[in-house]
Amino acid sequence: xxxxSEKIAIxxxxxxxxxxxxxxxxxxxxxxxxxxxxxxxxxxxxxxWCLKPFRLDKIRKPPIDEFHAxxxxxxxxxxxxxxxxxxxxxxxxxxxLVEKGxxxxxSGLAHYTEFxxxxxxxxIAREVPPNEDNIITGEATAQKIEEVxxxxxxxxxxxxxxxxxxxxxxxxxxxxxxxxxxxYDIPLLYNGAYxxxxxxxxxxxxxADFLVGSxxxxxxxxxxxxxxxxxxxxxxKVFRTSRATGDLTGRRFEGKEVELLxxxxxxxxxIAMMASFPTIRERVKxxxxxxxxxxxxxxxxxxxxxxxxxxxxxRKHTLTRVDTTGSFDEIARTHKRRGFFLxxxxxxxxIVGPFPGATKKWKLxxxxxxxxxxxxxxxxxKDIAKKYGIPVRE
Amino acid sequence: xxxxSEKIAIxxxxxxxxxxxxxxxxxxxxxxxxxxxxxxxxxxxxxxWCLKPFRLDKIRKPPIDEFHAxxxxxxxxxxxxxxxxxxxxxxxxxxxLVEKGxxxxxSGLAHYTEFxxxxxxxxIAREVPPNEDNIITGEATAQKIEEVxxxxxxxxxxxxxxxxxxxxxxxxxxxxxxxxxxxYDIPLLYNGAYxxxxxxxxxxxxxADFLVGSxxxxxxxxxxxxxxxxxxxxxxKVFRTSRATGDLTGRRFEGKEVELLxxxxxxxxxIAMMASFPTIRERVKxxxxxxxxxxxxxxxxxxxxxxxxxxxxxRKHTLTRVDTTGSFDEIARTHKRRGFFLxxxxxxxxIVGPFPGATKKWKLxxxxxxxxxxxxxxxxxKDIAKKYGIPVRE
Numbered sequence: 044x045x046x047x048s049e050k051i052a053i054x055x056x057x058x059x060x061x062x063x064x065x066x067x068x069x070x071x072x073x074x075x076x077x078x079x080x081x082x083x084x085x086x087x088x089x090x091x092w093c094l095k096p097f098r099l100d101k102i103r104k105p106p107i108d109e110f111h112a113x114x115x116x117x118x119x120x121x122x123x124x125x126x127x128x129x130x131x132x133x134x135x136x137x138x139x140l141v142e143k144g145x146x147x148x149x150s151g152l153a154h155y156t157e158f159x160x161x162x163x164x165x166x167i168a169r170e171v172p173p174n175e176d177n178i179i180t181g182e183a184t185a186q187k188i189e190e191v192x193x194x195x196x197x198x199x200x201x202x203x204x205x206x207x208x209x210x211x212x213x214x215x216x217x218x219x220x221x222x223x224x225x226x227y228d229i230p231l232l233y234n235g236a237y238x239x240x241x242x243x244x245x246x247x248x249x250x251a252d253f254l255v256g257s258x259x260x261x262x263x264x265x266x267x268x269x270x271x272x273x274x275x276x277x278x279x280k281v282f283r284t285s286r287a288t289g290d291l292t293g294r295r296f297e298g299k300e301v302e303l304l305x306x307x308x309x310x311x312x313x314i315a316m317m318a319s320f321p322t323i324r325e326r327v328k329x330x331x332x333x334x335x336x337x338x339x340x341x342x343x344x345x346x347x348x349x350x351x352x353x354x355x356x357x358r359k360h361t362l363t364r365v366d367t368t369g370s371f372d373e374i375a376r377t378h379k380r381r382g383f384f385l386x387x388x389x390x391x392x393x394i395v396g397p398f399p400g401a402t403k404k405w406k407l408x409x410x411x412x413x414x415x416x417x418x419x420x421x422x423x424x425k426d427i428a429k430k431y432g433i434p435v436r437e
Numbered sequence: 438x439x440x441x442s443e444k445i446a447i448x449x450x451x452x453x454x455x456x457x458x459x460x461x462x463x464x465x466x467x468x469x470x471x472x473x474x475x476x477x478x479x480x481x482x483x484x485x486w487c488l489k490p491f492r493l494d495k496i497r498k499p500p501i502d503e504f505h506a507x508x509x510x511x512x513x514x515x516x517x518x519x520x521x522x523x524x525x526x527x528x529x530x531x532x533x534l535v536e537k538g539x540x541x542x543x544s545g546l547a548h549y550t551e552f553x554x555x556x557x558x559x560x561i562a563r564e565v566p567p568n569e570d571n572i573i574t575g576e577a578t579a580q581k582i583e584e585v586x587x588x589x590x591x592x593x594x595x596x597x598x599x600x601x602x603x604x605x606x607x608x609x610x611x612x613x614x615x616x617x618x619x620x621y622d623i624p625l626l627y628n629g630a631y632x633x634x635x636x637x638x639x640x641x642x643x644x645a646d647f648l649v650g651s652x653x654x655x656x657x658x659x660x661x662x663x664x665x666x667x668x669x670x671x672x673x674k675v676f677r678t679s680r681a682t683g684d685l686t687g688r689r690f691e692g693k694e695v696e697l698l699x700x701x702x703x704x705x706x707x708i709a710m711m712a713s714f715p716t717i718r719e720r721v722k723x724x725x726x727x728x729x730x731x732x733x734x735x736x737x738x739x740x741x742x743x744x745x746x747x748x749x750x751x752r753k754h755t756l757t758r759v760d761t762t763g764s765f766d767e768i769a770r771t772h773k774r775r776g777f778f779l780x781x782x783x784x785x786x787x788i789v790g791p792f793p794g795a796t797k798k799w800k801l802x803x804x805x806x807x808x809x810x811x812x813x814x815x816x817x818x819k820d821i822a823k824k825y826g827i828p829v830r831e
Contacts, residue, residue: 047472048712051499054476056485068482074701075442078475080705082441082448086464086653086660091450094793103446127521127661130698138557151683155690159698162681170685259480259704266480266704267521267661287556289545291564296549304524304553310653310660311474312706318442399488 061416064396065362066209068410069241069261075318077261083314087151096298099306099313100124110317117324118254119245120272124282124300125308125316129236129257130156132271133203133351134163134254135302136232139281141166146191146199148229150179150215152208154236161203169199176355179204188227202229206244207237209352212362212406214361221250227278230277236260237362239270240323241410242330258312263319268312336417337361337409343421348434349373353404361410372402375430385409385427392423442544450789455810458790460603460757462804463635467714470657479709484703490692493700493707511718513639514646514666518676518694519702519710519823523630523651524550526665527597528557529696530626530647532786533675535560540585540593542623542765544609546602550631555597559696563593570749573598575613582621596623600638601631606756606800615644624671625801630654631756633664635804636724646671652706657713662706730811731755731803737815742828745769746796755804766796768825779821786817798824 045053050262056062057071072080083089092104100111115123126132133156141147143165149157151170161168167352171187179303184202193200202224206217217233224231230252238244239256240263248252259267273281282303285296299305308316337358344350354360371385378384382400389397399407409417439447450456451465466474479485484499485733494505509517520526527550534755535541537559543551555562565573565581578596585593596618600611611627618625624646632638633650640648646749652662667675676697679690702710702751731752738744748754767781772778778793783791791799803811819829 046569047476047708048469048715051469051473051708051712052501053472054479054499057479064481064484066484067481068481072478072480075445077475077478078441078447079445080478080549081471082472084466084471084659084709085448085451085461086466086658086662087458087461088448089497089660090458090460091448105448109444127525127702128698132522147825151685154571155679155688155693156698158681158683158688158690159679159693159695162679162695168681168683172685264480264728265478265706266483266697267706268480268681285553285556287552287562289547289552289564291566293547294549294552299549299553299557302742304522304528305555306548308521308661312661314441314445315478318445321442373615386784425760 065406068408076315079314079318119247123272128267132255179215359376459800462802470709473708473712495497513641519665522661523663526649573609
């Protein structure tokens with residue numbers, strides 16, 4: 044394998060394999076983003092034309108200002124800023140709204156980064172239970188709010204909620220939850236790490252106060268990158284500018300947005316997001332086809348006896364949690380390579396991505412595969428099953 | 438000019454020009470970092486081999502764990518983590534150590550990002566006055582600490598101090614300041630945005646509790662990237678792991694470092710830092726030559742009548758603040774292009790970087806130029822001066 048330097052090998056799994064790794068699919072770069080990486084790689088590359096007011100989101104060359112306006116519009120929100128990852132967007136909101144001892148409502152399937160941003164400011168996360176189908180409903184959210192109110196005498200300060208969770212890729216009742224949030228007058232942060240950049244998302248229609256998206260997870264962008272969009276009303280708070288004054292120099296930094304620490308996502312990562320944006324606009328229109336491919340794969344996958352799908356059915360996302368305890372894990376129990384037999388068999392068929400050695404509960408993502416690759420992928424699993432004598436329905 | 442996409446032009450100023458922009462010089466990528474951008478551009482590229490304990494700094498392939506160990510050693514500290522920019526390192530320390538109403542000592546020449554990270558947590562920044570040569574001394578720092586103690590009855594919680602500041606590129610008495618910090622038992626954050634990656638920096642010898650460096654400013658890395666190094670003692674606090682528990686699920690995130698929000702600098706940016714690291718190790722040894730080149734340029738630049746250098750002399754850094762009010766600004770006052778005449782004359786000589794239109798006080802950076810380029814740069818300024826009748830000493 045060729046090397047980048049003595050210790051770092053070239054990464055070529057997207058070129059050499061079909062990659063169904065659960066979190067990598069939506070963050071594969073577009074050719075334009077790849078070019079941006081090459082041309083804007085140098086550290087402060089975006090600062091060539093940084094003129095007054097010396098703010099990243101106001102730079103006109105390359106058209107960073109225009110990108111911000113178009114991105115806000117695309118998301119159905121008034122304003123947007125880019126961040127080094129969705130988690131830094133959660134952090135900006137938590138830091139603005141949550142004080143020590145305050146409660147924040149999260150999903151029982153919430154990503155750990157939400158917990159961490161709440162923990163930093165001394166807040167307390169309280170989880171809404173998913174129902175028996177692993178779906179978070181508006182009703183369950185209302186019940187949790189009431190529970191918090193009873194126990195603490197205060198309403199939660201914020202609701203952070205996934206549209207699609209990272210465990211099952213299930214769709215949660217985000218509109219119902221938004222309605223509940225409005226009823227209780229609690230701001231809602233919509234976690235779109237698995238939706239923004241993949242499917243159409245309109246914050247205004249949803250009724251969200253904040254939208255957070257991930258560049259490297261779903262916007263065909265390098266890590267770290269992400270976005271936080273909000274309304275004009277909330278922008279005044281979460282994008283508030285500095286009020287500090289140097290006691291000696293009298294310096295002020297009135298143009299600098301505090302939670303962004305000034306210029307937040309400079310360089311190639313931002314330009315790559317911009318370069319991928321035209322593709323993103325188009326690809327979200329084809330989301331239903333991606334879902335059809337996901338369902339097509341799952342249908343074939345379930346023909347292998349003992350295979351189960353733990354995510355909701357039919358699939359509404361390309362990320363799916365499966366259970367092969369009754370099929371491939373049966374083989375793993377006596378195979379000398381144990382679970383790694385499956386990893387190896389897949390790799391021999393030029394497929395990578397499932398967690399190495401996993402043969403019980405694991406995740407995969409079919410996003411971005413062609414129909415032909417989806418058929419091939421399904422064939423490969425069935426071929427492996429047959430090889431090991433696992434019955435496969437025709 | 439070729440395009441990356443419809444709206445984004447190729448950036449080629451490092452290829453087509455001598456670039457003396459003050460903050461871009463140290464962040465130009467190495468060829469290896471450029472390769473890393475290409476091979477590791479896809480979002481979650483660093484997650485291919487993320488196994489237990491599921492922590493970025495523990496990944497062995499590519500050798501991210503080894504890089505962390507070697508980087509800490511290189512900096513003379515016990516532990517290091519990468520961050521999306523130096524500012525996120527300041528934020529982690531401020532968030533850990535500073536509470537509402539606490540005082541933090543900063544330099545009168547402190548970067549605005551330090552102020553912002555203090556403001557977020559409700560702290561109050563107090564500035565140490567530079568002396569008449571624009572140098573911050575240990576003595577002045579001690580005086581400021583005493584002043585704070587008198588006024589508030591409490592000692593400051595933290596000292597954040599630049600080794601070299603962004604205004605003049607002057608070297609401050611960081612060892613003297615560290616001594617004072619020790620005497621008062623106040624932790625010292627060494628801001629190495631203009632030193633780490635350019636010159637040898639040994640945190641232990643300096644006596645710093647925290648070292649913060651910038652990848653995109655001085656480590657030949659893309660933005661955003663940076664690092665925070667510390668001692669084992671402080672690592673327990675600033676790199677503390679999560680103590681949150683899901684009230685419903687009982688979930689815990691014991692491996693996740695709170696202030697890092699888990700995995701902080703993934704993807705191409707981290708691999709580019711790693712890819713540049715062997716070059717960084719070597720280039721810091723040649724820092725004295727970079728300083729000689731800086732002084733060589735300045736010597737020639739001062740032969741233009743009316744030119745002044747506002748930074749300390751002789752130069753100890755490659756970043757220099759100059760004053761051409763008595764030379765080029767005299768021309769600008771009556772030139773139809775005003776200050777932009779100088780920008781244009783430089784550009785015609787294939788030199789870019791000074792703030793467009795600036796002819797009074799402005800900054801330049803000679804870092805990384807060859808001797809030949811330094812001579813050419815000096816010649817170019819003198820040539821422009823002569824063209825406009827400004828006397829030039831031989």
